Amino acid sequence: MIQPHTTNPIRYVAEDGEPIQALPERFTPELLRSLHHDMLRAREFDRKLITLLRQGRTTFYAQSSGMEATQVGLARSLRAGHDWVWPYYRDHTLALSMGMSMYDLLSQCLGTNSDSCRGRQMPHHFASAALKFVSISSSIASQVPPAAGSAMAQKYLGTDEITVCTFGDGATSEGDWHAGMNMAGAAKAPCLFVCENNQWAISTGVQQQTASSSIHIKAQAYGMPGYYVDGNDIVAVMEVCAHAAAAVRAGEGPALVECLTYRVGSHSNADADAEKQYRTRDEVAAWLARDPIVRVEKLLEHLGHPVSSEERSEMIAQTHREVDQQVLRAEATGQPDWRIMFEDVYADLPSHLREQAATLRAEQARAEPEGVRA
Ligand SMILES: Cc1ncc(C[n+]2csc(CCOP(=O)(O)OP(=O)(O)O)c2C)c(N)n1
Ligand SMILES: [Mg+2]
Known part of the structure; x- marks a missing residue:
C-alpha cells in the first residue's frame, strides 16, 4: 500500500537494478523496454538540442538529462489528451512521452513557420492544444494558480478529467x-501537483531553498497528501503517480508528489555550471552513477531480458536520425516574417501598434531599398 509522507523516498528498484519489493504485475519486460526506449530517446534529444544550440539554430534550451524517469513515469500515469497539463520549461521529456511529435517540438525550439506560435514564444516554451498541454511560462510557479483554477472548473463541470501541474523545487x-496549493486544497479540486525536485534552482541548493525537511511535507499545510518518491526509479514514479492520480480522479481532492531526482546537466545554456561555481564535480558524479536509464537496463538484465549494446546503439542512432530529419523539415518551412508581430491578437490593430508597424516598415525600406516589402 502506497503511503504519503514517508521518511524515505518510495522505491521499487535499487540502484543496482535489483527489485527491493515485488514488481507490480504490469511491469512486464515489454513495458520496461518501452519505458527504456522513451527515456533513452529523451536523453539523446537533449544531446542533439545542445548541438543545435551551439550551431546557433536555437537560442535557449533546458535539458532534462538525469530526470527521465520522473518525466516519462509521469507521462505514463496520466491520460494524455484527456487530462490537462500545466507544465514548466524542463518538461520536453514529459511532452515527448505523452506523444508530442518531434516536428512540433523542434518547430517551437527553432521558431519556424511550422511552429504553432510562429516563433513568438521563447524557444523551448512549447505547447500542444491536442494534448491539453498548456503553453509554458518562464515565470517560476506562475502556472500553479491557473492549474488550481483549471481543476476547480473540472470539479464544477463534473468532468472526469484531472489537472496535472509540474514545477521544480x-x-x-x-x-x-502557495496561493495555488492553498486554493486547490480549500476547493478539494482534482489537481495532481508534481514537484520535480532536481535539488538545484540554478545555483540555489534545495537546502537553501527551504527550512522544511522536505517538499512533500508542505502538502499537509494545504490539506492534501504528499508523496515522496525516488524520481530516478521509474517503477516507483509510475506506481506513486498512478495511485495519487486515481485518488484525485475519484474526488478525494488534490495531492502532491515529490520526485527526488537530480539535474546532471547545466540549468540552461545560460548557466555557468563549472567547478566551484556552485556545486562540486563529485556531487554530479555521484548522481551520474544513479542514472535512471542504467537502472532500468540493470533491472531488465536482472529479469533476463537485457537490452543488447547493438539495440541500444540503434535506438540512439534512430533518435539522431529522427531529430536531423525533423529539423530539416521544420527549417524548410522558413522563418516567420516580421509582420506577424502585429497579427493574431487584435481584430483591429490599436493606433500605437499601427504606428510601430509603420515605423518598422519604413526602417525596412531604408535598409533594403531594392526588395522593399510592402
Ligand atoms: C518569478 C521568477 N523568478 C526568477 C526566475 C529566474 N529563474 C529561472 S529558472 C529558476 C530556477 C528554478 O528552479 P526550479 O524551480 O528548481 O526548476 P529547475 O530549473 O531546477 O528545473 C529561476 C530562479 C524566473 N524565471 N521567474
Ligand atoms: Mg530545481
Whole structure:
C-alpha cells in the first residue's frame, strides 16, 4: 500500500537494478523496454538540442538529462489528451512521452513557420492544444494558480478529467505556489501537483531553498497528501503517480508528489555550471552513477531480458536520425516574417501598434531599398 509522507523516498528498484519489493504485475519486460526506449530517446534529444544550440539554430534550451524517469513515469500515469497539463520549461521529456511529435517540438525550439506560435514564444516554451498541454511560462510557479483554477472548473463541470501541474523545487518558494496549493486544497479540486525536485534552482541548493525537511511535507499545510518518491526509479514514479492520480480522479481532492531526482546537466545554456561555481564535480558524479536509464537496463538484465549494446546503439542512432530529419523539415518551412508581430491578437490593430508597424516598415525600406516589402 502506497503511503504519503514517508521518511524515505518510495522505491521499487535499487540502484543496482535489483527489485527491493515485488514488481507490480504490469511491469512486464515489454513495458520496461518501452519505458527504456522513451527515456533513452529523451536523453539523446537533449544531446542533439545542445548541438543545435551551439550551431546557433536555437537560442535557449533546458535539458532534462538525469530526470527521465520522473518525466516519462509521469507521462505514463496520466491520460494524455484527456487530462490537462500545466507544465514548466524542463518538461520536453514529459511532452515527448505523452506523444508530442518531434516536428512540433523542434518547430517551437527553432521558431519556424511550422511552429504553432510562429516563433513568438521563447524557444523551448512549447505547447500542444491536442494534448491539453498548456503553453509554458518562464515565470517560476506562475502556472500553479491557473492549474488550481483549471481543476476547480473540472470539479464544477463534473468532468472526469484531472489537472496535472509540474514545477521544480525552486518554484515551491514562490508566493504563486502557495496561493495555488492553498486554493486547490480549500476547493478539494482534482489537481495532481508534481514537484520535480532536481535539488538545484540554478545555483540555489534545495537546502537553501527551504527550512522544511522536505517538499512533500508542505502538502499537509494545504490539506492534501504528499508523496515522496525516488524520481530516478521509474517503477516507483509510475506506481506513486498512478495511485495519487486515481485518488484525485475519484474526488478525494488534490495531492502532491515529490520526485527526488537530480539535474546532471547545466540549468540552461545560460548557466555557468563549472567547478566551484556552485556545486562540486563529485556531487554530479555521484548522481551520474544513479542514472535512471542504467537502472532500468540493470533491472531488465536482472529479469533476463537485457537490452543488447547493438539495440541500444540503434535506438540512439534512430533518435539522431529522427531529430536531423525533423529539423530539416521544420527549417524548410522558413522563418516567420516580421509582420506577424502585429497579427493574431487584435481584430483591429490599436493606433500605437499601427504606428510601430509603420515605423518598422519604413526602417525596412531604408535598409533594403531594392526588395522593399510592402
Ligand atoms: C518569478 C521568477 N523568478 C526568477 C526566475 C529566474 N529563474 C529561472 S529558472 C529558476 C530556477 C528554478 O528552479 P526550479 O524551480 O528548481 O526548476 P529547475 O530549473 O531546477 O528545473 C529561476 C530562479 C524566473 N524565471 N521567474
Ligand atoms: Mg530545481
